[in-house]
Amino acid sequence: MSGELAFISCVVNGVRQELHVRTEEMLIDVLRDRLALTGTKLSCDLATCGACSVLMDGKPAASCATFAWQADGADIRTIEGLTAADGTLDPVQQAFVDNSAFQCGYCTPGMIVLARTLLDRDPNPDRAAIRNWMGANICRCTGYEMIIEAVEKAASMVRADAE
Amino acid sequence: MNEISPRLKIVGADLPRKDAVPKTTGTAMYTVDVSFPGMLHAKVLRSPHAHARIVSIDASAARDMPGVHAVVTRDDLEGLNPTYGYFIKDQPVVAIDKVRYIGDTVAAIAAETELQAVAALERIIVEYALLPVVATVEEAMADTAPELFEDEPMGVVPAYGQGASGARRIGRNNCYRFSYETGDAALFDACDHVFEDRFVFSRDQHFHLEPFVSVARMDNDVIEVWTSCQNPFPLRKELARVFQYPENLIRVQVPYIGAGYGAKNNCKTEPIAILLARKSGRPVRFCMTTEEIFLTQCQHAAILDVRTGVMADGTFVARSGRIWLDSGAYSDASPLVAEKAGYRLPGPYRWQHLDIDCDCILTNTTPAGPYRGFGGTQAAWASESQIDIIARALGRDPLDLRLQNLKSLGEAYVPGESGVDSDLRAGLNLVADRIGYAGRASGDGRGMGLSIGFKDAGGVNKPAQARIRITTSGAVYLECGTVEIGQGVHTAMSQIVAELLNTELDRVRYPALNTDYTPFDQGTNASSAMVVMAQAVQQASLEAKRKVLEFAAAELDCEVQEIELDDWSIRKGNESHPLPPMIMRHYGGTGYEFTGEGFFKPAMDHAAPLETQCVSWEFGWGAAEVDVDTETGLVRLIQLVVSGDAGRAINPLVCRGQDEGSAVMGLTGALFPCMVYDGAKLMNGNGLDYRVPLSTDIPDGFVSILQEQGYGPGPFGAKSLGEGCMLPVASAIANAIEDATGVRIRELPLTPERVLAAIDQAGK
Numbered sequence: 001m002s003g004e005l006a007f008i009s010c011v012v013n014g015v016r017q018e019l020h021v022r023t024e025e026m027l028i029d030v031l032r033d034r035l036a037l038t039g040t041k042l043s044c045d046l047a048t049c050g051a052c053s054v055l056m057d058g059k060p061a062a063s064c065a066t067f068a069w070q071a072d073g074a075d076i077r078t079i080e081g082l083t084a085a086d087g088t089l090d091p092v093q094q095a096f097v098d099n100s101a102f103q104c105g106y107c108t109p110g111m112i113v114l115a116r117t118l119l120d121r122d123p124n125p126d127r128a129a130i131r132n133w134m135g136a137n138i139c140r141c142t143g144y145e146m147i148i149e150a151v152e153k154a155a156s157m158v159r160a161d162a163e
Numbered sequence: 164m165n166e167i168s169p170r171l172k173i174v175g176a177d178l179p180r181k182d183a184v185p186k187t188t189g190t191a192m193y194t195v196d197v198s199f200p201g202m203l204h205a206k207v208l209r210s211p212h213a214h215a216r217i218v219s220i221d222a223s224a225a226r227d228m229p230g231v232h233a234v235v236t237r238d239d240l241e242g243l244n245p246t247y248g249y250f251i252k253d254q255p256v257v258a259i260d261k262v263r264y265i266g267d268t269v270a271a272i273a274a275e276t277e278l279q280a281v282a283a284l285e286r287i288i289v290e291y292a293l294l295p296v297v298a299t300v301e302e303a304m305a306d307t308a309p310e311l312f313e314d315e316p317m318g319v320v321p322a323y324g325q326g327a328s329g330a331r332r333i334g335r336n337n338c339y340r341f342s343y344e345t346g347d348a349a350l351f352d353a354c355d356h357v358f359e360d361r362f363v364f365s366r367d368q369h370f371h372l373e374p375f376v377s378v379a380r381m382d383n384d385v386i387e388v389w390t391s392c393q394n395p396f397p398l399r400k401e402l403a404r405v406f407q408y409p410e411n412l413i414r415v416q417v418p419y420i421g422a423g424y425g426a427k428n429n430c431k432t433e434p435i436a437i438l439l440a441r442k443s444g445r446p447v448r449f450c451m452t453t454e455e456i457f458l459t460q461c462q463h464a465a466i467l468d469v470r471t472g473v474m475a476d477g478t479f480v481a482r483s484g485r486i487w488l489d490s491g492a493y494s495d496a497s498p499l500v501a502e503k504a505g506y507r508l509p510g511p512y513r514w515q516h517l518d519i520d521c522d523c524i525l526t527n528t529t530p531a532g533p534y535r536g537f538g539g540t541q542a543a544w545a546s547e548s549q550i551d552i553i554a555r556a557l558g559r560d561p562l563d564l565r566l567q568n569l570k571s572l573g574e575a576y577v578p579g580e581s582g583v584d585s586d587l588r589a590g591l592n593l594v595a596d597r598i599g600y601a602g603r604a605s606g607d608g609r610g611m612g613l614s615i616g617f618k619d620a621g622g623v624n625k626p627a628q629a630r631i632r633i634t635t636s637g638a639v640y641l642e643c644g645t646v647e648i649g650q651g652v653h654t655a656m657s658q659i660v661a662e663l664l665n666t667e668l669d670r671v672r673y674p675a676l677n678t679d680y681t682p683f684d685q686g687t688n689a690s691s692a693m694v695v696m697a698q699a700v701q702q703a704s705l706e707a708k709r710k711v712l713e714f715a716a717a718e719l720d721c722e723v724q725e726i727e728l729d730d731w732s733i734r735k736g737n738e739s740h741p742l743p744p745m746i747m748r749h750y751g752g753t754g755y756e757f758t759g760e761g762f763f764k765p766a767m768d769h770a771a772p773l774e775t776q777c778v779s780w781e782f783g784w785g786a787a788e789v790d791v792d793t794e795t796g797l798v799r800l801i802q803l804v805v806s807g808d809a810g811r812a813i814n815p816l817v818c819r820g821q822d823e824g825s826a827v828m829g830l831t832g833a834l835f836p837c838m839v840y841d842g843a844k845l846m847n848g849n850g851l852d853y854r855v856p857l858s859t860d861i862p863d864g865f866v867s868i869l870q871e872q873g874y875g876p877g878p879f880g881a882k883s884l885g886e887g888c889m890l891p892v893a894s895a896i897a898n899a900i901e902d903a904t905g906v907r908i909r910e911l912p913l914t915p916e917r918v919l920a921a922i923d924q925a926g927k
Contacts, residue, residue: 019169039190041193041372041373043372043373043374043453044849044850044851045452046849046851048851050370060176080190082188083188096183097180097183099816100183100814102180102186102187102649103824104649105182105187105191106371107372108186132858132859132862135857138857139858140369140824140855141824142823143820143824143867144823144856144857145823145861146816148857148858150825155788
């Protein structure tokens with residue numbers, strides 16, 4: 001069905017987007033090429049590594065394996081959408097900064113999005129829960145320990161904000 | 164531990180990385196993000212055959228496909244030097260006479276979309292005449308094996324010093340041999356025991372998440388290429404040779420790099436992107452898929468025969484080694500990796516005789532190239548495994564035997580070499596104590612093992628240049644060619660500058676590399692930044708500072724010794740004189756820039772085996788505890804303790820990340836399947852089938868300990884870091900497996916099948 005267009009309407013980082021997309025077009029291509037949200041990164045292209053993770057209705061989704069038309073009606077947040085309009089970082093972003101929980105940074109947007117979805121579900125995860133949750137994404141640089149510690153720290157920041 | 168200057172305020176602090184906000188908010192720019200109006204997308208046709216002669220290529224139908232702007236085959240190489248490589252120029256931009264592995268590049272197309280390019284590739288008709296295939300080192304060395312190269316490709320053997328030599332084409336499919344010899348071979352005869360073991364090393368793929376990618380365009384007569392490359396200046400030189408084009412009309416730009424681990428050296432996507440850009444007159448982006456990176460570069464598989472003579476009291480005497488590296492289809496960095504694997508095989512121990520040959524053997528598989536550890540990983544696997552074999556045969560504890568034979572601080576590695584710049588015993592005792600080695604209960608599937616990873620760091624004969632510019636308002640440019648590939652070098656190098664100029668870290672900016680402006684550098688590799696480039700940066704900073712102080716002293720009519728630079732003011736006793744008004748008074752209201760130049764290169768020294776003495780020795784001490792399921796052969800890692808010596812940690816958090824990241828990378832070669840071949844066909848070359856460690860694969864008992872022994876040659880005593888901790892991992896685990904089960908595994912990876920087979924064999 002290549003070449004057919006579908007009309008989609010979705011919210012991306014709080015902004016309503018209405019687009020015609022080709023039926024074979026992937027969500028990551030819409031985000032990167034048409035909405036200029038290049039923070040989301042393509043790597044394995046098989047929904048395995050998690051570098052392309054975005055929040056879709058609050059759940060982590062591999063944007064490399066999500067057709068653009070599947071985003072119709074969805075609320076999508078990318079790494080860019082986690083930062084407040086005034087530049088204030090999300091607690092997960094701030095914890096990654098404070099703990100230097102990244103190296104090359106290519107997996108980092110996906111890791112931060114993934115961690116965000118964990119904290120949305122469980123603001124008080126123990127280390128084992130974090131290790132297990134973060135096991136969905138690949139980082140080849142850090143050895144993961146500093147990422148896990150950053151998520152622990154982000155959780156404590158989220159809890160402190162809630163109090 | 165050494166006492167280190169306590170007056171530092173920025174060096175040694177865990178300051179947030181300079182790339183922290185861009186990388187956590189999605190605004191960091193990588194080559195994958197580079198885009199130009201009218202940019203085309205390249206895709207390449209890859210060989211389905213491991214070894215074949217190309218009879219004909221007909222690309223005419225492809226040229227008429229929708230969206231296609233340019234097609235390149237062997238018929239489009241007129242006017243080029245169409246092959247590239249490090250020492251040996253054997254890899255063609257696109258296949259010319261033959262294809263030599265499954266995935267070899269045959270043709271390339273630039274189209275308006277990647278899909279159009281892929282569709283057009285299918286219209287290229289290639290007729291192949293199949294040739295016999297050599298998939299392994301053993302097959303490639305056989306008397307009847309076909310040569311991958313019938314004629315000798317253009318190339319050179321680098322110069323070597325005392326005891327070292329290189330040679331080309333001395334056997335079938337042998338593209339290079341490195342040899343090192345010292346001492347009297349007859350010493351073997353005097354040894355009480357001689358141990359001979361064969362070790363086998365599998366090959367990992369770097370699996371850098373940002374693929375090989377570049378964007379090329381013509382800017383009038385300038386070839387501009389944006390690329391994810393860790394050695395842009397040698398790349399520029401190679402592109403100038405390939406395209407027969409002036410170096411100063413080639414501009415290489417390197418934004419943030421999504422990791423490389425060695426893979427992103429030299430030509431990858433760039434020649435094809437440039438060729439297509441020239442043909443089409445449009446910017447061309449060539450971004451490989453993950454499947455393609457598996458067909459472009461990998462680590463060297465290896466066979467290592469190690470013969471070691473020792474005395475009954477455990478004294479090491481003599482070691483000889485034969486190493487065969489699987490180079491894959493093209494020589495790439497194999498000669499350099501051979502040099503390092505051979506030179507590092509002795510490990511940091513005292514020997515009276517050494518005799519090592521390391522051969523690079525071409526096979527019809529993915530070309531092997533630089534990979535973190537660079538031959539040291541293969542050497543440490545064999546060397547550190549055999550030391551435990553020797554210890555057990557002599558009834559000695561492996562820790563004690565190592566402590567007995569390790570070199571002391573300052574002791575020359577081999578005749579003519581520099582002295583080791585870490586206390587090796589201190590490092591080994593540290594990891595042994597931390598893991599609880601002394602009180603361990605060995606056996607019943609549970610055991611511990613130790614290992615020391617070792618490499619000569621800082622590159623060989625590597626020059627570095629750096630420039631500091633300070634504006635009227637005190638804003639600092641740090642211009643040097645070390646690229647930010649994830650290791651945190653923008654931060655660490657800027658901390659050094661801020662410390663030396665007595666200013667805040669925020670004042671220092673480290674612009675991304677552009678070969679038009681950035682001072683020359685040989686490349687971001689060999690753990691060289693903190694010991695080679697940092698010395699140039701230090702010198703540039705001090706020169707800029709000296710000029711500022713001399714200027715201020717003249718303005719204030721005093722001696723330089725009377726004043727200090729203090730956050731872009733001049734402090735003279737209890738007076739503070741801001742520099743900006745002073746500068747504008749002298750140079751005019753539009754201001755001025757102070758500059759400082761820095762240069763470092765180790766001295767040529769023919770007494771040193773590699774013609775310059777090693778700048779710094781990098782170590783990774785490792786200790787592993789395993790629980791082996793003797794029913795299934797599954798090795799469960801309970802503890803992994805690693806430690807590197809930063810000399811002086813410029814940013815301890817960044818150092819920790821390097822040590823932990825490299826250790827987990829070492830786990831891949833130890834416990835994961837690595838690249839699995841069926842003959843010459845790679846079976847798991849994609850992101851789904853290829854397993855790299857996940858957070859869930861890391862035990863809670865994974866710990867890194869950062870040492871700062873203070874003996875490094877870099878600024879403030881800094882040493883090389885970032886590769887050491889991957890080197891001991893596989894052998895520490897294998898040694899732990901023997902401690903746990905009594906079974907010695909000599910072949911990587913340590914898969915359940917292999918461990919179980921060894922246990923079953925031992926039980927018979």
